[in-house]
Structures are given as C-alpha cells and as structure tokens.
Amino acid sequence: MDLDYGPEYDVFRKQVRAFIEAHSHLAPPSSDRAARPSPEAVEWQRLLIEHGYTARTIPREYGGYGAEPDILQSRIIAEEFARARVAGGLANQGISMFVPTLLELGTEEQKRRWIEPTLKGDIVWCQGYSEPGAGSDLANLKTSAHIENGEFVINGQKIWTSTAKQADMIFCLVRTEPDAPKHGGISYLIFSMDTPGIEVRPLKTMTGHAEFNETFFTDVRVPMHQIVGQRGQGWFVANATLGHERGMLGDPDALENRLQALIALMQEERLGQGRAIDNPVLRDRLVALQAEVAAMKYNGMRILSNSLRGEPGGMAKMIVKLQSCELAHQISALAIDAMGELGILYHNSPRERDGGAWQWNYMFQLGLIIGGGTAQIQKNIIAERGLEMPREPKTADMARQKQGAV
Amino acid sequence: MDFGLSQDQQMLRDAVSRCLADTSPLSHVRECAERDNPLSDQVLRALNDLGVAGMLVPEEHGGLGMTLLDAAVVAEQLGYAVAPVPFLASQVLAPIALRDAGNEEQKAHWLPKIASGEARIGIAISETVEARDGAGVTSAAGKLNGTALFALDFEGADAYIVADSGGRLHLVGAKASGLEAIALTTIDRTRSVGELRFDGTAAEPLADDGGVATARLRAAGRVILAADSLGAGQAMIEKAVDYAGQREQFGRLIGSFQAVKHMCAEMAARHEPCRSLVWYAAHAFDAVPNEASLVACHVKSHTAEVHRFVARTSTEVHGGMGFTDLLGLHYWFKRIGFDRQVLGGPEAVRAEAAALQGWAKAA
C-alpha cells in the first residue's frame, strides 16, 4: 500500500493548486446547471485547455492540450479542482461521450471538423439514442434512415433527449438495415439540429424544468459522410460511448463534495431545541452515509491503481454507477429530512435553503439512477458479466421452447 | 501510488487460504463447533507454522513485525473459512497492547511466547465500548475487582488483558487466585468468549496512558472484525452464485431468474467497496494515525450493515436448504452476526464516530 503519488507528482499538484488560486475568480459557479455554457464558462474552458487542465490528452491538432496520457496527473487535476470546489471545465455529452467516441472511431476529417469546437464550448451536442419503445432495450429502436440520392433520409422519434432544445448537433442511432437482426443494422449518424424536418418538444420533468425533450424526425436529410464507423456498426460505436457516460456518473469527488455540503447544512440548520446534527437519528444516518462515501472513495483509488497497472477494473469498476447514483440520492434525501418541513420548499419560496438545490438534486438524481442504464440493467450486467451467472433465456428461445412443448 | 495489497500480502493471502482449505474443511469446523471448546489446535498449529502467531510481534521479540493490513489479510481468510481458531485477541490485540503499553519485562516475557505459539492472551475490553449488566472492573493497589464481559479468545488463554472502568489495561494470569472464568455460549460456535469475575485478583498494570492504548485496541479490533466479515461475506456470495448455477426450478437454473440474479448483484455491489475500506482502514492504523480511529468506526459499522444483508440474502438464495444445518451455510451467517455486535454494534460505533468529529458528546 503506497498512497503517495511520488515527488514529481507533488510538484505537479503544487502547480495545479497555484493555477487554481491565481485564476479561480474567473471560474463560473460550480452549481451552474445551464445546458448551454455561459460566456463566462466558455472563457474558463479555453483557459483550462490552454493550461492543460481539461482536454489534457487530446491532440493539439484537434484543439486539445496534447499531453501524454498520465492517469495520476489527470487524477490530481480532478482532485484539486474538486477540493477547491472550482468548476473543472465543461462536462456535457459532447465532451464526455461524443469526443472520446470520435477519437476512437471517427475519420481524420471528422476529428478535425468536430472535436475542437466541441471542446471549446462552441458546439453543444445531444444524444439521440432512446425512443418511446426503446429505452433499456435500446437495440429495439425503430427510427429509420433509408438512402435516397446519396443521402440518409431519417424518419422517426427519439425521447428523453437531454439538452436537445439547446443543442447545435446530435449524435443519433438509426436503423439503416431494417432486415438485419436487432443489434445489426443500426448506424451512428451526426447531424445539425437545424436540419429541416427536426422538431424538438421540451418534456418537463418532475424537477419543474425541461431537462430533456421529445425529438421528431420527418424526412431529415443527412449526407452519407456524416456517419461514424461503418454502416450497420452503430451498436458497436454507441457502446463505446456508453462506457464513458457511466464513468461520468460515478465520480467519487462529487459524492465527497455533496457530503461536505450536507454536513455543513446539518450543522447550521436548527430543528426545535438544537441543530439537525444534534438529532441522534439524523446524525446516525449521516455517519452511515459518511462511511459509505469513504468506501466508494477507496474503491475509486483501487480502480485507479488497477488502471495504473494496466489491469481491468473488474467488479470494483462494474458497481460504480449503481452504487454512486444511489448514494448521491441518499445524501440528498437526508438533507431534505434534516430540513424537516422546510425540506418541501422550492421554486424560490421564502425560507428556501441553498436555492432549492437539495430538492432539485433529490429529484434529478432519481433521473440519474434511471438514465444511462437503469439500476436493474446495471444489476443484470453485474450478475451476468461480473458474477458469470446464467443468462436470461432470450424471448426467441422461450418461443421456440413453447412450440417444442406443444 | 499503489492502492492495494503488495505481492507479499497476496502471497500471504494465498498461503493462508491453502492452509485453511487443507486443515479446516467444513467437516472439521462442524466437529469443533459441537465441542465445548471449539478452538482447533490442529488448525492453529498449521497457521503458526506459516508464522501467523508472530505477525504483529516486533522482530526484536522474535516476531515478524508486520502491519495490521497483513493481519487483516489473514483475518479475511479466517472469515472465508469460518476457521475455529483464536486470532483477534491472542494474535492481534495482545501483541499490539504489549508492544504499545507493556513494560520491558512484560514484553520480554510474553512477546516471544506469543510469537512461537507457546502462549495465548485473551482480551477483555468490552466495557470501554458499552458497560452493562452491572459489569465493570475496578483496580486498586494491583488488584482487580468486578466483572469483565466478552473476553475474546477465552478458552485456553494463559492470561488476559483487561480494561478497567478508567480504560486502563491490566494483565492477569488465567490461573490467578480470585479469578473465576465462565464460558459464554454464543450463536457463533467457531469463536470462544467468556466472562471474567475478579475478586481481589492480582494483576499487573500496563502503561497508564489515559486510555490511549485501549482506544488503539478498539480500533484494531474493529478493523479485524470487519476483515473477518469481508471474508465470510465473500464466501456467502460465492456460495449463492454457485448454488444458483446448479439448482433448477421451473425447468431453468434459478440463477437465470432475474430476481435471483439481482439479489446476487446487489450483494456483490455492496460488498466490493467494503474491501477497499477494509484495506484503507487497516493501512491507516499503522500509517495514517490521525484518521485511524474514525475510519475504524466506519469500516466496522459499514461492513456490519452490508454483511448482515449479504448473510440473509445468500441464505435466501439457497431456499430451504439455506436454512438447514445440512449445508453449513449458517456458520458464515453466525460469524457475520458475531462480528457485527462485538466491540460495538453499528449504531454504537457510529455514535462514537460522531463524537470523534465533535458532532456529539462522547457516551
């Protein structure tokens, strides 16, 4: 066990700290929930890229900083920005999911065209995967694209498309080979949200905001070169991105920050005679969550060590999305209980605490338990891939068995 | 930076695991559990041959001078095998107590004997966690009076280290006059605990450090109990997964039913981060002393909660068979139950964690 990063990394950490100290006044507020980055956030993003604190390992010719990959340096950057509670650059589906996919599977031309403006916050992307009939069973998607005069012509509907209203571009899964088996015949297309034939209807969620949308396509024409990967290989391409989405959803630093905010709240909030933290039941719940956050933090360090050794993350990694999303939700739930009746105030009501952030989080984090693969889907993955338990019999096998029985 | 077990620790783990697989199969555990004194000399001897007895004894006293993380690696394997051997008190806490708070004479007398496996010392510090049932030990002029509950590694101990009501530690010979030792029977028949009644019993004090050594023992004990549960939980998860891969109902392996798969996935998902927490807590005991007590509370309470869930869920996956004595699954269930309560149940330990952070008055 050696928790030191080593002297050369201590030097690096000092540099990061010095940068944050000198520049943090320029950072946008960490709580910024806007889908489209503010001019302030865009400026901050550019400054971070220039100094290598975001897009660090993305090649210079694509607008990144061009450093050699170094897991510990990346980790130190994340730790220091989280510790200082300073926004560590933009995190959105374009940057976290689309850019890595393109780096892995895009053509040279696509990389040059799309990565830089995405990193710099000039282009906002949305992810067009889910459909009304295809959420967990994503491969069941029906939105089709047939070829006409050398163009894809798209028809169909997507749903739960986060930020579609604000987005410039979409990365979208469509069925290009209707006769191919379910997972085959899907292609990964990118196109502008201004393309004629696209209609976006905001879908208000339980938070009271429209975090996502319904997106309709009627004869939307897309040039054939705007495909990523091969025709019919979209499932493979999309799976590359989903891995990144799940990585984004299990950040231990974010959990630690929420917990610290909860501790502060419970020390300030007065309930009857004392503070919320003086209530033994609430305090017991707080300490239980603190232990669980610690367990996830060290689980994260273990994953980090595994990747430094070039070993796969294994079970330690497979459980992160499931456990972290649930834990984040529990932290918000305790905050609301600690506020008691004040815990129901919302929408800038008098006496509302922290701008309603806890209520918003409590609701939105329920969404995160569902999005990017529900808790049940995560458990299927853990059981079948992690524990190697027998697979669910496929519907087709069941139908065949039934016929055989007759 | 390397968060995890060293190669030596992995080799230690594998050696202990093989040793226990050979010497302590379930049939042997069963035999031991049916006796009055469940502790197995045969298994203990085999472990001592690997050097386990002297792990925490400093080198200058004939031991290996290893760390609590090494001991936690062993504890996990003992839990995995539900091995009926004394370990927590006699091979971890006693050497730590003597090392940290013993005088030169005490160290020179006991530590080499502990390392060679010639002597065993039980530990009774339960009063510093929770005084109850009128128990409690007072000390005056080298004599102890009163009752200490839950002396760990009770059977076959040559001496006991006992905390008095002020948290000070004392060393008492097992055959001292004025000491009545009464075995307590617990759900877990792979461990041995007892009650010590003192009536003007002669005892040697360890250093008077205002309870610091006792608090350290509590922290070390909690980490080792958590590591034991971790191993027992690992075994229970593996058994559930195996069973679900063999048992058929409705013409299918039950493991292909999602309800069963999800029980197993939930166990694995909650269990896995405990492993990292156990490693860190054990490491912190030696290397990050300012965090050691708090993280020991966290690891004890959190693994207790997770493994109670694992114990009941694994049993449930086994259906009626899980509830019978036939499979022996209950030995792990009970071991986890023991680990949960000893040195403080989760609520008590969390209250202590809150006090350590200034969020509540100490109990």
Ligand SMILES: Cc1cc2nc3c(=O)[nH]c(=O)nc-3n(C[C@H](O)[C@H](O)[C@H](O)COP(=O)(O)OP(=O)(O)OC[C@H]3O[C@@H](n4cnc5c(N)ncnc54)[C@H](O)[C@@H]3O)c2cc1C
């Ligand atoms: C906040 C949020 C943001 C999102 N953003 C986007 C986005 O930007 N782009 C996009 O394309 N999609 C997005 N989604 C959609 C998201 O990926 C889907 O909602 C999710 O995959 C679940 O699909 P579903 O809603 O159709 O639920 P369903 O699949 O209908 O699930 C309903 C219930 O059935 C369970 N279930 C389904 N199948 C199984 C199974 N095989 N085994 C066990 N239980 C099962 C589920 O776990 C769930 O409890 C977002 C969703 C949320 C909540």
